[in-house]
Amino acid sequence: MTGLSSKPVVDGTPRPHSLGTWTATLLVFGSSAAVLVVEIVALRLLAPYLGLTLETSTLVIGIALTAIAAGSWLGGRIADQVDPSRLIGPALGLSGAVVALTPAVLRSTAEWAPELLLLIASLTILLPGALLAAVTPIVTKLRLTSLAETGTVVGRLSGVGTFGAIVGTILTGFVLISRLPVSAILLGLGTLLVAGSALVELRTRKWRGTATLTLVVVGAGLATTVAPGACDTETRYHCARVVADPDRSTGRTLVLDGVRHSYVDTDDPTYLEFAYVRAIAAVVDSAFPSGEPLSAHHVGGGGLTFPRYLAATRPGTRSLVSEIDSGVVHIDHSRLGLSPRSGIDVRVEDGRLGLRRLDDAGHDLVVGDAFGGVSVPWHLTTVEAMADVRRVLDDDGLYVANLIDHGNLAFARAEVATLGAVFEHVALLGEPADIGLDPTATSKGGNFVVLASDRPVDLRATQEALDARETGWKIATGADLTSWIGDARRLTDDYAPVDQLLQPYSPRSTR
Structure with missing residues (x-):
């Protein structure tokens, strides 16, 4: 029929x-x-x-x-x-x-x-x-x-x-x-x-x-x-736009799903617009001798602002980037001026899987800057993921990560507690009110930078570098950081409610 x-x-x-x-x-x-x-x-x-x-x-x-x-x-x-x-x-x-x-x-x-x-x-x-x-x-x-x-x-x-x-x-x-x-x-x-x-x-x-x-x-x-x-472009994962800076002719902002993910000056890679990127640069520049080339792995790429900075300020640096979105990588080349001769190797892959492919003790630096919207993908936040980061770093290696949180900062506290379970030395950088160093001010939340290592980092030199870059940020460590973390629970592959812990201020905020 x-x-x-x-x-x-x-x-x-x-x-x-x-x-x-x-x-x-x-x-x-x-x-x-x-x-x-x-x-x-x-x-x-x-x-x-x-x-x-x-x-x-x-x-x-x-x-x-x-x-x-x-x-x-x-x-x-x-x-x-x-x-x-x-x-x-x-x-x-x-x-x-x-x-x-x-x-x-x-x-x-x-x-x-x-x-x-x-x-x-x-x-x-x-x-x-x-x-x-x-x-x-x-x-x-x-x-x-x-x-x-x-x-x-x-x-x-x-x-x-x-x-x-x-x-x-x-x-x-x-x-x-x-x-x-x-x-x-x-x-x-x-x-x-x-x-x-x-x-x-x-x-x-x-x-x-x-x-x-x-x-x-x-x-x-x-x-x-x-x-x-x-959108200018719809990639596999994002609605992507590139917005020109009206005040800087070579400045470009990569906007993914309404969030400003990266700012790139196509002619001057040493120009860092976002405060958190300047903070990461302050940490790295104070932790390693000036101009020394590094072996760096970047979990998350976006506009590749920091890999470009390392290539410009530390000639000979080898930067390997795990970026899950091939469409974003295409934008880096076609709209944001990434040169094939930049020394930056970008692999289209998940960040956690990318870490697993790396050799033990082969890197001076790992930078965590992967986001889905304003949230770090949960599988990149756990004790097991951080153990993989620690594995690929050499004895003097440094892990630096960008975090975003608001409200009671439950996710940021849990992530710092997680890093403390893996690394011997952990410090948190941010606005004084947000990291518990100014009890008279109200915490607003936003970007934080956390650094972790098995060797002590010269925090005085790091603070001087933060001040020189006019971030207004301070560093919490030791008893201050322990008090700030409070009773936050460590994140594991078996327990990582990142989306529930995270309290975003706005999906259009700046990473």
């Missing part, structure tokens, strides 16, 4: 229409795949405004599951009360229109009414998700021609729907996002859903809304081109 046929019988009761096997399979497979496409792409759309954290992912997954549950339940109930053949076209068409409108609506809301973003985001996932989830029970109703085959029909279509969800997940994560902007993915999906609605309408002639929805999709495409918040 193919297509739509008339007058099937369920225990002798005539029914107006039924679906052929292949038509039913295609509808269930496609609608289930579409739900997962919407879910995954929604995470990418929200990341510039809410951050790409465990909480954001959990929220989106929860909303998507709610939509699937509600759509399945309501779709089944309505299919028992209304001719099911009249429901498929509207479900596909309306969901397609909402999906196509989602990029423009979400980005406009985030810019002009951010207090409504969670509500609007929820609706843009709930509505199409529920409509698409309703397709399976509707199709199941149309396929049931006899109670004797109920188990077979329900089981087959349930399996097809699950397989469609798997294909939608894999296709989006491994193919679509790496090749297409998220707005193009959603516009294309919306177009396919409305086209599917039109094909169903041609067969059933029960609904006449496809023309209107086609106009909505066209309008959504036009709206997306003028909506705020567009």
Whole structure:
């Protein structure tokens, strides 16, 4: 049986229409795949405004599951009360229109009414998700021609729907996002859903809304081109922009998901705009003889500001960088002036896996500056990860890392406690109020730099270097640092709730 046929019988009761096997399979497979496409792409759309954290992912997954549950339940109930053949076209068409409108609506809301973003985001996932989830029970109703085959029909279509969800997940994560902007993915999906609605309408002639929805999709495409918040480039992991500095002709800021990740002066790599980078430079310059080449490994690359600084100030330095996002590496070369002759070797790899590939005791310096949004990926924060850092450092080696935290600084305290479990000497650099050295001032949080080593570091020279670079930062160590850490629990591979500990001030803050 193919297509739509008339007058099937369920225990002798005539029914107006039924679906052929292949038509039913295609509808269930496609609608289930579409739900997962919407879910995954929604995470990418929200990341510039809410951050790409465990909480954001959990929220989106929860909303998507709610939509699937509600759509399945309501779709089944309505299919028992209304001719099911009249429901498929509207479900596909309306969901397609909402999906196509989602990029423009979400980005406009985030810019002009951010207090409504969670509500609007929820609706843009709930509505199409529920409509698409309703397709399976509707199709199941149309396929049931006899109670004797109920188990077979329900089981087959349930399996097809699950397989469609798997294909939608894999296709989006491994193919679509790496090749297409998220707005193009959603516009294309919306177009396919409305086209599917039109094909169903041609067969059933029960609904006449496809023309209107086609106009909505066209309008959504036009709206997306003028909506705020567009990216210069959508990489595998980020919405990326390069912003020129109006006060410095060669200055460029790399913005990833709305966060200023790196500042690069393409003509002068010794110019360091961000305070935390100047602090890292102060630590390294005071810990090693001036001009001495180093063997350095960088966990996280971004705009490669500090590797460029080392190449300029310490000729002969070998810098190996683990940067997970190939799109960011491409921007470094195409937009931020990275020369192939810079002496900087960038590997597209996860930072933890990159550490594992390094030889023991082969580096003078390891720099930790990897972020997803404003959060250090949890697997780079643990005792086990720090033990790997310690393994690749020589006896006089130094680990320096950039951290961000706000509020009660629970994550920063836990990370410093973790480093204390691995290294003999640990110190924390930051604003005096933030690191407990000025009890009369209120802590605001922000960037911190933590240094760790098995050899003592000349902290007086480090403080002089911080002052020379006009950071305004101080150094906490010893009893002051112990008091600041308090009862913070060490992070391990078995326990590292980084997203819950972290209290970001704003997803648009400066790394």
